[in-house]
Amino acid sequence: MVKLRWIVFGVLVLFVVSLASTTASQLTQAQQPKIYTMGMLSDLRTTNTMRTIRTASVWEAYVLGPRHCSLFGLSPTRFYYIPSLAASVPYKPGTTELNLQKEGDLFTLVVDLKKGVTWSDGTEVTADDVVFSMYEGPKLFGGGDFVKGVTTLGGAWTVLLDPNVLEKVEKTGSHQVKLFFKQANLRIQWAILFADIFQKKYWEPKFNETKGDRAKLEALEVNDEPACGWGAMPEALKAPGVGWQRGAFATNVANPNYFWKGVKVDERDAQGNYSEEKPGVYTYKQPVPAAAGPELARYETGPFIDRASYRIFADTSSAVAALIKGEIDMLLNPLGADPGIRAQYRSEPKIKTQDNKSHGMFYQSFNLRRKPFGSGPLQKDPKFRDDDIIGSRFRQAWNCLIDRDFTTQTLFQRVAFSLQTVVSPANSFWFNEKLRAPCDEFSEQTDKTAARAKKVARAVEILKSVGFTWVKEPTANTTTGAVTAGEGIILPVILSSVDAKAGQAVSVPSGAIAVGAKVKLDDAAKAELTVGATKVKSDAAGKISAALGGATSVTLNVDGKLYFYGAGDKTKDRMPTANFIYPNSAYDPRRALFGVQTEKWVNQIGIPVRGVPTGFNVIVTKVFDEQDFDVWSLGWSLGGLTPPDYLESFFHTRHTELGDDNPQGYSNPDVDAMLDEFLKTLDLNKARDLVFKIQEILLVESPYVPLFDTAIVDAWRDDKVVYPFVERTQGIVGMGGMPALVKLR
Incomplete structure (x- = not known):
């Protein structure tokens, strides 16, 4: 539905x-x-x-x-x-x-x-x-x-x-x-x-x-x-x-x-x-x-x-x-x-x-107020806030595990097509066709042997870059395709934060295993974090993360804020089972099947998720009216082929109250400012440039995981x-x- x-x-x-x-x-x-x-x-x-x-x-x-x-x-x-x-x-x-x-x-x-x-x-x-x-x-x-x-x-x-x-x-x-x-x-x-x-x-x-x-x-x-x-x-x-x-x-x-x-x-x-x-x-x-x-x-x-x-x-x-x-x-x-x-x-x-032709979007999303789905300003635990670096990496890893092409082309028998971004290709003037979802280059549709292993390996790398650990870490052989399932993912702890100046070497605190950085959006294209002998570039949202690998200091080439992460406690910080509510098969067999597949994919790397097929109206009430959920899947019909002002409704901080259209609680001041500027811009070409950039940021931040349309x-x-x-x-x-x-x- x-x-x-x-x-x-x-x-x-x-x-x-x-x-x-x-x-x-x-x-x-x-x-x-x-x-x-x-x-x-x-x-x-x-x-x-x-x-x-x-x-x-x-x-x-x-x-x-x-x-x-x-x-x-x-x-x-x-x-x-x-x-x-x-x-x-x-x-x-x-x-x-x-x-x-x-x-x-x-x-x-x-x-x-x-x-x-x-x-x-x-x-x-x-x-x-x-x-x-x-x-x-x-x-x-x-x-x-x-x-x-x-x-x-x-x-x-x-x-x-x-x-x-x-x-x-x-x-x-x-x-x-x-x-x-x-x-x-x-x-x-x-x-x-x-x-x-x-x-x-x-x-x-x-x-x-x-x-x-x-x-x-x-x-x-x-x-x-x-x-x-x-x-x-x-x-x-x-x-x-x-x-x-x-x-x-x-x-x-x-x-x-x-x-x-x-x-x-x-x-x-x-x-x-x-x-x-x-x-x-x-x-x-x-x-x-x-x-x-x-x-x-x-x-x-x-x-x-x-x-x-x-x-x-x-x-x-x-x-x-x-x-x-x-x-x-x-x-x-x-x-x-x-x-x-x-x-x-x-x-x-x-x-x-x-x-x-359709102009819609079926998607998955998360409650960013709850750990580990979000670590931004609306996160309920103030000790788990870091400009949403941990949260964005967790969601990005989840997005990485999704295999859209295999699901739509093989499991759905080609009655659906993959969506990469939150703007549909049907709205062609506003659609950024250059963007691809994280790890979308790996698909069982074209590589039945190793695609799943490559997705697992990349998702684990993303999670380790912000300090996630496991009771039993998953492993993946990207040549043979062999995957050993993980067990008991453990949330990182934020040890400290530092306002760093460009070129300043910052000492790594004791116990840190990963580092994250947030830089100004204007600096994102040139920002790099030096960790040992490795230089790590910023993503489109101005965020950088990396496993420390024994490095004793890190250096940003622009001003920014650094966060150091340590391994969480195996008992206290182990992620509890999250409920994933999605439409039941009697209502929508495709989203139900996507839900089952997603549950399998994320559990394979030790993320404990329980799929709960649920009636449509129940999902709407729990998500939009009550905001009582962990992960959910629904869809939007996006109306006419007009400027996508729905982006402001879905992703601006001002729409995060009960009954609003941003129930996930995504809050990014940079995106808020760009959405405001987009709506104020009467020049459609300039507005399109902003929408293209917003799509790029939302892709790496993954507050929504677009799946498909039919x-x-x-x-x-x-x-x-x-x-x-x-x-x-x-x-x-x-x-x-x-x-x-x-x-x-």
């Missing part, structure tokens, strides 16, 4: 599906509603969108997506930046640059809204809703303090309404708002203008009632929230049925007041334009044409259904069987399909499939449904099955 930071990308691309509670057999033929039935592989945790704005699973995004709108969004096939609630994109004339104006110390942007857009209860969407959603609501929740309100709401709220960027939002007309920003920033266009817009009338009393208490707000039962998207739960429309029955189904009913019904969209005409038109109401054309080329998609917006219905399945095999039997029309499966599932699809001629394999009943297009990055499932566009046969 994929966990998703949910950002609403605009009404025309919102996706929601659910299960009707009234079956067709209860109705006469003339009364039968048009029900679009889909299957999904996990239950919701909530129907409260204030909770899911903070952090949502992809399943919650599918079902709850149409409740809210946004000012702007991305077009479905080409990812053009388009207006949603906004009447147009406020570009500077003849450009695709936002028309930000300087007013004193602030930057401002005026946005005109479409007129006539209504909520599902028939009331109009106005500037009051926008101002409440983006400013007054969080301010009310914070007791009159906008910054406090946003930070208390937490998670993606702090991205979508980033208080370091957004100063305030004012109503300047019934259908016009003015946004004030503290700085010109990439996040304005790619996050803040995508923020959820929800109904003031519905949420204002709830914000007032729960003021300052996020748990109380998120505990509210919310099935009757009015929607401005294509559909809402039955309770909101006073329709028969229920919106969600835990473990069984969810339901959305078509919004009779959906403003965009009947909109005609042309994703690219012969002149390279994006256009949309609601005859007699409005016309929008992309002001700066894209490169001319073939037409990608031309369609009309519905909905053409009465209800979208979601059946919740306990495992993938049951969901696939239901599709083959015709019990569901389409299977929303963002996890890909192995050869066995593909063969089942081929056995039923009425099933059609489409392979689409192609999206959309599967549907061709005898039951018709889609206006089926080829797009993220697939049909990336639009939640296209409930606003699909037609039933």
